[in-house]
Amino acid sequence: MNGAQSLIRTLVDSGVDVCFANPGTSEMHFVAALDTVPEMRGVLALFEGVVTGAADGYGRMADKPAATLLHLGPGMVNGLANLHNARRARTPIVNVIGDHALTHKGFDAPLESDIDGLNAWTNGWSRTSGDPASVGKDAAEAVAAARGGRIANLVLPADVSWGEGGEAAAEVLPPAPATVADDRISEVADALGENTVLLLGSGVTRERGLRAASRIAAATGTKLFAETFPARIERGAGLPAVDRLGYLAEQVQWQLTGVRNLVLVGAKAPVSFFAYPGKPSELTPDGCQVHVLAEVGDDVLDAMERLAEAVAADTEPVLKEASRPELPTGDLTPQNWADVIGALLPDGAIISDESNTSGILVPTATAGAPRHDVLTLTGGAIGQGLPVAVGAAIACPDRPVVCLQSDGSAMYTMSALWTMARENLNVTTVLLNNRAYAILRMELARVGVEGAGPKAKSLLDLSTPDMDFVAIAQGMGVPATRARTAEELAEQFQRALAEPGPHLIDALVPPLL
Known part of the structure; x- marks a missing residue:
């Protein structure tokens, strides 16, 4: 088998059977090798920030790594923001980063870059496979490093990928966590x-x-x-x-x-x-x-x-009793939309929360809802919510995923909707559309700026022109509706949860600030 085949076989044998990918020319032998290892599921995303964010969401919910496939240094750069969030979350991820053939490296081709420097930025485990025979062993050690809560970066030069002599390697177990004295x-x-x-x-x-x-x-x-x-x-x-x-x-x-x-x-x-x-x-x-x-x-x-x-040997834990807010009425506000979610959140839901300033009251509104998981913006690098929802839905296909997504952050990785549609994922996205970088309005005041002028205010405004998120979602294959009132949001949210596949609700809320 060639190096790529041995890599994928080793990943699968080590429990890594999902690969989020945005491949290029240097990764074509990896792409071709997917058909030789049918247990590996390849999931295409249109931008590497979706690839890495989806791997983050998958790892948080599956408690095991997903792989990513990234195209050279520029592909790695595009994925770094959500790798930053994943690093803060201690999510297990195995990045497979294609590189130029070793024989081609010295020619300074246009896409040549310092991949080692990018890998170091993740503060994880990194290695470049030097020949096909070493790829399997390198992959097994990458998975073991990732299972320890680190990002593992395995660089695969193109000639190592296509070269013959690869062998699958046995799974390597990570070291056991240290016992506290x-x-x-x-x-x-x-x-x-x-x-x-x-x-x-x-x-x-x-x-x-x-x-x-x-x-x-x-x-x-x-x-x-x-x-x-x-x-x-x-x-x-x-x-x-x-x-x-x-x-x-x-x-x-x-x-x-x-x-x-x-x-x-x-x-x-x-x-x-x-x-x-x-x-x-x-x-x-x-x-x-x-x-x-x-x-x-x-x-x-x-x-x-x-x-x-x-x-506390004889003490029982204090458990939250079931409770729900009443369904609100009237125009949507930063307060009442959260009560809609709390009143209707389904049992076993996974919330990917990047609602930012609009979501301040979500924890209170959902505290007594049926049991659910919440995945948060661990590293503060925005553009996480939609991709993390993709990964969570693939990790847990039997659970409803609710993505609470602010409008400005959504535009960083909006193409994740296309992957939701392609994979028919059960993700309901409530997009909080306040037409502003509201959190930056708050921060402008907090850093001591007084009397901000029109140029400063314009850089925090998303209303010129308004973005039509219903049209954007529909253009990517996701059914979408718009809610202006609490009643409309409740009806659309219930309907989206009841239907299979992805949905988006453009919830028009005023900015908190």
Whole structure:
């Protein structure tokens, strides 16, 4: 077999059976090899930012890597923003990056670039396969690295891809997570109490971790928060309810008022998203001692459950009771549209949330809805919502996916709708259309700018001309409607959920600011 065939066979044998792709000439032998390994599903996207974002959504929901296929350095560049989000989410991804043939590298062809430098930017695992015989082994080690919560970048030169002599390699298992020492458990146990916050991050925002955290809080009076943007958090009736830290520094400072001990579990101490004149970057209160129960890479679930047994052996978790907001009426507002979602969210839904300023009240509106998962904008690089919804729908075809998407961010990766249509994915997109970069209007004021003039305001305005998202979606094969009132949104949302395949609702809401 050639190098490409051995690569795909090794990926499949290692449990990686989905590849999101936007290929070019240097990847044609990989494309041809897909027909020799029928277990591998190839999913075409029209832009590499959709490719990498979909791999992120898939990995978060499948708990295993997807592969991507990227065309040389420029293709990698196009995918980097959503790889940044995936890196922050610790999503397992195996990037296969095509490169010029080794014999062609020295000619400085137009698409030649520093792929190694781009790979280093992801802070992950990287390797270039030097001959067909090494490709299988390299692929197996890439999958093992990705399963450890890293982005793995495997560069495949074209002549290595087409060259004969490739061999599939056996699966390589990643190292087991480190066990947290008993003395660290004891140290944290001594710090628990009413003036302590347990901050939940990577690996503990799903049912097992949430139940352990809730037991600890109920027994000791410790407060619980999740990170502002968790990669995946399970919510809804029958689960412990945990608030997330706010986006604004002032919100976090208020939430941590009076806290004397901050315990980190797979999380980092909170910092402001940006620097602001005269305001601190570190948000841990003065005099507050920071304790680390478990770091990313540790066995965080084991540490949480051992801590719960130490301080709350006879305590049950506090579970959220089922509740729904009443269906609102009247024109859509930044407040009432969220109540529509909370009132109608189906059981087992996956929410890909990039609603930004329009979605501030979504967590409250959905807190008592049927159990669901929420995937958030982990790294802050916008354009994640639609691609992540694609990947989540492919990972979980039996679950409804609801994409809550702001209008400005949507335009970064709008072509994800085409992939939804092509793959007939059950994704209902509610596009919050306020015709503005509303979050930047807020930030303009927060950095101290007063009396912004017409040129500044025009750069934050999306209404000249208005974008017709119904026409855009329909042009990509996705049925679409427009809602101006809460009644229209409710009717269209219910209808979209009841019908198979993708749908988009252009929800006209005024900007929050």
